Amino acid sequence: MLRIHFTPEDLARTRISAAPQPMWEVLLSMYRLRGREGGIFFEEWRRSVAKAANLTTRPLADLASQSGYAVDFLTPTLRNLSLAEGLEALRRTPRKRLRADLAVLAGTRRLPSWTTGLAEGRPETLTRLADSVERYFTACLAPYWVRVCGRVEQVRARQVKTMTEEGCESLLAQVHPSARWTYPVLELDYPVEHELRLDGRGLCLAPSFFCWGLPTTFLDGELEPTLVYPIEHKVGWSANEAAHRPLTSLLGRTRARVLEVIGERPGTTTEVASRTKTSLPTASQQAATLRAAGLITSRQIGQSVLHSITPLGLALLAEG
Structure with missing residues (x-):
């Protein structure tokens, strides 16, 4: 006891x-x-x-x-x-x-x-x-x-x-x-x-x-x-491919990947572009859409913009 x-x-x-x-x-x-x-x-x-x-x-x-x-x-x-x-x-x-x-x-x-x-x-x-x-x-x-x-x-x-x-x-x-x-x-x-x-x-x-x-x-x-x-668990939480297929269908492959890498750790637009193997304008556009949906936040740090995931974004990733 x-x-x-x-x-x-x-x-x-x-x-x-x-x-x-x-x-x-x-x-x-x-x-x-x-x-x-x-x-x-x-x-x-x-x-x-x-x-x-x-x-x-x-x-x-x-x-x-x-x-x-x-x-x-x-x-x-x-x-x-x-x-x-x-x-x-x-x-x-x-x-x-x-x-x-x-x-x-x-x-x-x-x-x-x-x-x-x-x-x-x-x-x-x-x-x-x-x-x-x-x-x-x-x-x-x-x-x-x-x-x-x-x-x-x-x-x-x-x-x-x-x-x-x-x-x-x-x-x-x-x-x-x-x-x-x-x-x-x-x-x-x-x-x-x-x-x-x-x-x-x-x-x-x-x-x-x-x-x-x-x-x-x-x-x-x-x-x-x-x-x-x-906490409570769901069967199949560790299945990579199955977990992300619905998320890709919902957001699109590129946007889902941008959300995922920001969820792994915060990053600047340049870092997000590098980690997702996309162009800087594409990473910036996708981040803007995710920010408008409340899935990430962005703040200016010097000449860069740092993107971080929100609790809503984390919950979406967890559900796949």
Whole structure:
């Protein structure tokens, strides 16, 4: 049982993460790779990334047993929500945090020899670990990240609406099928007995694409209070060709591709033209149409225009 203790200040400071947390999705997707939970929802994705995953997951797997504790420092919760920020936070993990988390992990199983350098905070070992995370994300998550973000955004928009119209307490009562809310305590099913006292810090609610079954949080209650919980899924979400055929029919091949590359990461008109292999006037025209439809936003930066996808655009990509 997980019990989260609120004060009135905590209710006022509770927020919903603005997007998926890349470091959490890395960790939780590894569990989906190594287990059979999620069945048909993740099977196609497992098959598509299995070979690449075998080459990139070893250091990560050493720090996250197939069930049970995974070191807290692997999943820094950040407001900027970018992989680059997460990797930088991992490289800068204080030695005290490394030693404390590895000591807990060592109490559950024998650790490989390379973790000695990690416990000592050696920069080269931390860099090796961060590089492994980046390779794994690039190979196994990046090809699907637009759809991951879009699906999480759909859930987030619904939950923001609940919080706005019905209040934070109503959302807490619905955040997971096992949730039981009786002020001032939120109870959720959990593998072990765990108490989390917010003490005025508020709670970051983080809907997660690769979380499955029970919610999860940090072992250390001193870290930023975060509740990561699963969202609903659709069969076939990872099927590339099938997912984008309706979108192409709706928008046209070029415009759909422009929306997709902007969804992958923001870019200037020149960058969008390069990534879509179109001319600069074509990229500009397609971006203008997408902006008029509310699917992207554009802002002037010096002599360039930077295009970013909107929540509506992400939701459209996620649905295909």
